[in-house]
Amino acid sequence: MAVAVAELRGVPVAELADRLDRLGGPEASRPSVARSATGTFPDLPGAERGKVVLRLAPFPNGVLHIGHGRLLYVHDHYRQQYDGRILLVFDDTIGSDEKRAEPEFFDLIQGDCELAGVRPDAVYYKSDRIPSHYPWARRVIEHGGAYVCRCPPDLLRENRAAGRACPERSQGPTEALEGWEKMLANVYGPGEAVLRLRTDLAEPDPAFRDRVLFRISDQAHPRVGTKYRVWPMLEFSWAVDDVELGVTHVLRGKELVIEDRMQRFVWDLLGIRGPPFLHWGLLRVREAKVAKSKANREVRSGAYDGWADPRTWSLRSLDRRGISMESLRAFILSFGMSLTDIDVPAESLYAENRKRIDAIALRRAFVSAPVRVDVAGYPLDRGEVTLPNHPDRPELGERTVAGGPSFYLARPDAEAHAGEEVRLKDLVNVRLPPAPWPAGIPVSAEFTSRENRRLPRLQWVGTADSVPVDVLQIDGTHLAGVGDRSLRTALPREIFQFERVGFVRVDSAPPAPSGPLRVVYAHP
């Protein structure tokens, strides 16, 4: 058994490594394979290789964010393990006033799946499947499992908490069927009647008492408009669709366990054997407190820079920052199917990503808040210098950049060493003048020596040829600075390490002709 588990655990890691190798390009030749610990995934009960059908069911009211990563990669993990299929089923029932499906997200979410590397084998829309739900409702009613309740929502809630029956609860199937037909025949307006499951008033869990199965809404749906007024609730719709779509295993977060009971209750009533359920626990990435409604609002108002704004922590934003989806996958899979409440810092994701990009990111010099420093006595032969693109990988080539005698230094960095001798990294040693350094006036420094000594090291950019750079940071603010001239040939989406600053990715948006090079900060 122990051996079997060990083998099982070994598989995904190896597959991940293969996958990375097959990507080609610089990643294929990187010196070492990134290895990460994978959490445990139990076998799917009764699963047969090649016959597993899973379903992803996002609600289309926002793009997929980091939290959806678990949904995506847990499903994909099992798809790979069992050579199964993943159905993307848009959970687009009519929602509520606070939570409504919106048209643009159908395509955006499919794009997100693609981006994440979790391509669904088929796509369904719940809104196309409403008619097939009605016969199921009828069957449940005929089995005495449901009744039409006309209590106002507040009263319904009160009664549920108190375990009190509402007057209509005693309806027999015939009467309930009549009520149901009236619902379908537009006799009632929104909020005037619902179809409720008849569980047990003595049911100890108040959350489970006589849940609503169908309700009436006049809202227009982004895909089917006002074609339907009687809409199923999530639990009932899955009781239907998990069976009709042939789903073999339902994987969901543990906040949805009560939906399991609801589905089973319906299936038991109708004598159907449905698929088993598996759950994972809550995952919270500390820095990514995503309020979907706020993000949507800010994107729409233009306050955020689109769906890939770093503040949204959307999958798109991670990609834009240069955080690879394979890193996200490894990060997510490290949690396994744990039911624990996870509160993990983004640093863990960054560590995972660093393993993958450190070997391929070319090094570049970048200086923020530049202050000009003129060096007296600067050696003439150092007007240009050639530096390696990567300190550990000569095969990645080198670049030639402008040297002195005039430099930009990062003001806070340099000012901290005012009056001291410092080393301009990879170049020469200079003595900086004492503070203060008035703004707007070049600082006069003095050449001291060339040899590499253990002095504080400063990043520099030669003023003779520099490139203005704008860094979009994780909090949405911008950092202005200059980079070395080799950045002039930077390609969209290219990933660099700004030495002593961190990893960045060149933005894919076409740059303004005269504007700075736009990059997005990933992590240290």
Next chain:
RNA sequence: GCUCCCGUAGUCUAGUCCGGUCAAGGAUCCGGGGCCUUCGACCCCGUAACGCGGGUUCGAAUCCCGCCGGGAGCACCA
């Protein structure tokens, strides 16, 4: 309040089902050192955990009981 779930180092995880091989493994973070002219990488070293209390047993992270703590659900949302 009711119902369910979860508690292994700062964080995440392996081990718990089937008690001994666990004086608890890995990752990350943190600290120290080495090395490459980065605050990054790599190498070496180090700190650090079985929520608490009982019980069963020769032996408990693992089984039993009782607490305590955390989370989720209690929508005509998903």
